[in-house]
Amino acid sequence: MKKLHRLLAAVFFSLTLPVAPVVAQSTSTTATEAVQEAPNYTAWQEVAEQTEDAIGSGAATNSALEKAREEIAAWRSRFLDAQSLNQTRIETLGGQIAALGAAPEEGATEPQEIADRRAALNSQLKQLQAPVLSAEEAYRRADGLIREIDTIIRDRQADELLQLGPSPINPTHWSTGITAISGTFSGVAQEVATSWNSEEGRANLREDLPAVLFYLAVALVLILRGRRWMEKNTIRYAESTSLRARGAFIFLISLGQIVLPYIGLVALLKALNSTGLLGERGTQLSALIPTVGLVILSARWLGGRIFPKANVQSRLFNLSRQRTAEARWNAAGLGVVVGMAGLLDRMSSFEDYAPAAQATLGFPILVIGAVLMFRLARLLMNHVQADAADGHEGLYRNRLIVLIARASMVTAVLGPVLAAIGYERAAGFFTYPSIATLALFGLLAVLQRLVADIYAMVTGDSESARDALIPVLIGFMLLLMALPVLALIWGARVADLTEIWTKFTEGFSIGETRISPSDFLTFVMIFVFGYMLTRLLQGALRSSVLPKTKIDTGGQNAIVSGTGYIGIFLAAIIAITSAGIDLSSLAIVAGALSVGIGFGLQNIVSNFVSGIILLIERPVSEGDWIEVGGVMGTVRDISVRSTRVETFDRTDVIVPNSDLISGMVTNWTRSNLTGRIIVPVGVAYGTDTKRVEKILRDIAEAHPLVIINPPPQVLFRGFGADSLDFEIRAILRDVTLGVPTQSEINHEIARRFAEEKIEIPFAQRDIWLRNPEALGGAVPSAE
Template sequence: MTHFLRGFAALCLTFLLWVGAGLAQTDIDYDAWTKLATRAEDVIEAGRASDAALEQLRAEIATYRETFLSAQSTSSDRISTLQAQLDALGPVPEDGTEDAEIAARRTELTDQLARLRTPVQRAVEAYSRADGLIREIDTMIRSRQTDALLELGPSPLNPQRWAPALEELVGAMYSVLGEVTNAWKSDVKQAEMRSNLPLIITLVLFAIVLVLRGRRWIGRAVEYLRGKTRRGTGVWSFIVSLGMILLPLLGLVALTNAAEATGMFGTRGLILLQHVPALGAILLFIRWLADQSFHRDDEIATVHFEATRRIEARAYFSLFGVLLAMRGLLNALATTANFEPDLLAVMDFPILLVCALFLFRFGQLLTGIGRHHPEDAEPLSEVAQFRNGLARLAGRITMGVAVVGPVMSGIGYTNAGTAMVYPTVLSLCLAGVVLILQRFVNDLYRMATDKSVSEAASLLPVLAGFLLVLLALPVLALIWGARVADLTELWTRFQEGFQMGDTRISPSDFLTFAIVFSIGYFATRLLQKGLRTSVLPRTRIDVGGQNAITSGVGYLGIFLAALVAITSAGLDLSNLAIVAGALSVGIGFGLQNIVSNFVSGIILLIERPIGEGDWIEVGGQHGIVRDISVRSTRIETFDKFDVIVPNADLVSGQVRNYTRGNLLGRIIVEVGVAYGTDTRKVEKILLDIARRHDAVMLNPAPGVDFMGFGADSLDFRVRAVLHDINQGLAVRTEMRHQIVEAFAREGIEIPFAQRDVWIRNPEALVGKQAPVPEPRPEPQKDEDNA
């Protein structure tokens, strides 16, 4: 645990130093670098330096490597400018007839370019040397770590080593007590303690109150906040719950200061006292973690066991904290007494064994998550099923580690067994922290939006959870024995980026591209909104034209934003010309439909044969155009469902637009009357009905046509032009009602379909009559049976 804490602190310090080195650029002392590189090569060749010395040497080389990497981009703009000037002069004539002035200018530019490239090339060479040395040092340290991990020592199960180990442990404890006894016999120490007695009593009372009552006070405050239904309750209760760690920890610090103020502890005792706050923090943190992860309230608990299993899991987690604190105390005692590694392994084995037993039982609890879901309860969501699956997998891995770790340690592979059991416990703690922070993020989101994550179905909490997992990965690596240098090396490789032709693309280039493109994108959206709401409505451009202008500005703005972002990031895309030429063939065949629709969309936005709000007919579908994009057009039919039409069909196919330019349109109503009806009278009635309707225009005037003599009726047709063709169906319906009513008043008949059937040779259909059967006599009834 202390190794992990030191590693995490070193990681933070290394990051701050890296930032400082990036901010302060200085000239490179190549003489000092040459001496350092030569010394490093000698140390690597000798192979006798300690791990600490190698890490220190590696840190110095890494600092130089960062400087060399920065120097490679020095004067890059000036170099590009000079190269462009040389390219503008053209190639040197083969016949040697170049003008003297141009030749002199070419020589001058070439000399300037060579002077600027010299330090860059030197930095590239030095960077390669530094990178190679760092790789060799890392390989040496990893080889030593592997050898130490797989080192076979005496078995802690050997009874012959129990007595010496116990004697060493008891002797170390007696040495600490001996220092206290000798100090108590000293008059000077007693006088010092009496002078500090008021301070000691105050600190002890303060410590007792905080240690014994602090958690209870904070627990009551959290329960009070949880009982409220105010907004942000989960956030504030989480923040207050951290007092369960802080208040007792302050008590432990006060108690430690009180013990130091007595002056009764010697060198070994002071070393142990210095470890008490850190070990107490570990114990308090894991206990708080257990309470938050396996709380009795389902809304607070992050791991949903059954009620009885939740209590058991909380107890196991708390015991993990106790065992880790005991192991830390044992290691602190070992530093004061200089225990032999073999004897320390014997002392540590009981703690390891008990920890493995609890770990195995906790793994069994994890494997049972979600297996006993009640049948009458609501089915679990896919997210819950996925989490339960991960928990069961972690449980099986935990059980395997709990078995293999003690076995390997018992055989004699103490380092390997220790490196399996304790990191597994810390990994479980880290997973609990991530889940608790995810719940805290959800509570923050609910406080900000007054909606739960499930109600809002927002992506932000999911992204926050993903970010938490990414931040936990370096910590997880430190838990499992990774060096800080390993993590910083990964960050260095990420910072370097990758080489594409003559251009190195780094994460800073991507960041610059993303920032500039985002600014351009939002500026384009703001310009579109301003045009749509303030500028274009004040013009005489119709709605379709306004939408076309707005869309065109959007596409142009996004294209310019991408172009400016690429230029700002310094990305040279000229090297991609060959690749783009090769890909164009595949695009031509594989994406021809998409490209065709895209070009057709541009044509629709420019020519505007149709616009949003138009009533069109395409492919037998009638509907209103609701949206025109670069790939397709969305049409809402009169049945209120959407039809997505590719733009290529609208450009190359036949489209009827009923409302383009204006809403005028003609309707036709057909009707038939019986033979013998006065046709002039029918014409007058129909014409009056058309003229009286409010939606019918009088110029051009409506008309009635006598179409002809039908098989069943005399056929007429009413023609009328409407102010708004969108009312055509309603006008037709109303005219038909009025025609029926007017014909009924005038006694005009609307005939049914009539057919005359003529039967040829009817005598052939007459056949002979069938003989009539004679009636059968009824049987006589038996009177007795009757």
């Protein structure tokens, strides 16, 4: 259990400190930085053969295999760089050969001069390709050796987890554990007594006594009082600070609850070392004091941030004050458990405890950790139940908490059972990584809240900061950054993570083109620059250049839109070319895409092409009054796929562009705003028709919007059922005002007809009953 505890303790320690990301060296090179010399394949052959012999023998230790793997990974990186050796020259020769045309078929000939030139170019090409092919072969061999080493190490780790050792519940092993731990502390005491009994040791102590007392005083003050000082200051400043900056301020002040006591622990270690009384064992044990103390302090701080005291900060969990305090102490207890497990692991390593002693001493620590984890998981379930009672049962966050809580409960039961049977490594593998995972999730929750508090402090919007887009995106990035740490917690090796990073930096191949992250980044940067330049050019055309020309509004919009399409297309082409992506390798994909367009995207493509036709031919422009498909209104916007028409009811209708191209469209204002209106009117029979005609003509000619040339017409349409029917047909200067103009003419007709005593009839009907006596018989009698 030594290596497992050491790894878990180191991982948990790393959770309390800023994690330095492991950045692998980039293996991609540009054409100007290409490798000029081939790798030393003789030296590589020796390394490869030695590694193959070590793998074949099966006697190499894991550390030896890891060292060999690191060396081979460096060779593999060189071989990958060597694959781009003389790449520019190879591409040039390929272009020269292609310029000579296709090689003659079997039995055919070509001019001797061309044949000689083709042979010379092919010879040069083969010479240049030979180092590339060698690099590819060596790369495959190195990659295969790395996979073999990884497989061997993983198999060994699995075997260690399934190894059955002594059972800690066997009473015969208890004395072994007690003897081992008592021997360690008695050895430390013996070393101290030996140093004290020597005159030189006492002399050194008297000489360094002032320094010892100073360090000891600092240690006692900071350890005993430092955390309480910072906690009181946190509460006091939180109550006096504005709500806008409270969260971030509390977080910064609360870090002192770790820093001050940790400085005290370092001072305590300095005091112990300054005495000169510690021997080898005492020095090794005392060196663990700051590390173990940092774990415990960090766990207690994290518990205080996740389960805060009342009125200090907002709560992450819906728990009562009593339950919150219980959860806070459980979190601190888990820190003590992990710290003691790490301390025992270090003691076992330099004291070389027997397996029975390790199992016996580690079992109580593991059981306590499992109990605390189970109780903490129950408190998480209580939070979910309280949220459900408040009507928040379906929250996605609570579903995740339920999953984590149940997994923790299962692990808390499984770990002690496996340890009691004798599977000590398997028990530690399930228990301690589960505790570290809970700590990691808690730290992510605290950091997410910190991001929201900082966002609220910057924007001044503390109410919606938690649900704002930017804090959510930053929280998602934090979760992605935590994935490597989570992998390390659950047994992944650093080499596994670097291997994933190496594969990522190598990129992927499309045909004969390899696309790496650097190529993708180049593509994005150039495309974004081209896109921004296109938008700036469109803005200049729209606001500065085109308004000074005589082009109408529709033409200006067409030019601006066309400039945008061309600019984005050119930006994409330039970005693809600059990134070194060969478009010819996408021919198959483009062919398959064209088939998909022909079947599934034909309507979208049709509307897109129609939109381009609308912008070029401009049968319809923005501001036109049109009628299409029974919809009448004003064109407000013409986009690539559709056109937005605003009706006279002030509602927007989205019309597909294909309907405007293939359907019948009435454009009332295409060439100009003039248009005709028709105003019908009827008069009573017996009225002088010529007089009516003159009155209606006067009314039409008097209206300011009616054009005199051609003059308005008054037509006697015919003899209606109830009236003599007339019509005024007039051309208006602005047909868009046709409806209000027609209303004004009707008002004037009513006024003039009233003055001239001209009757506007309405329908009248006479009803004749053929047999009224039948109706009288149908009426029931009063009786």
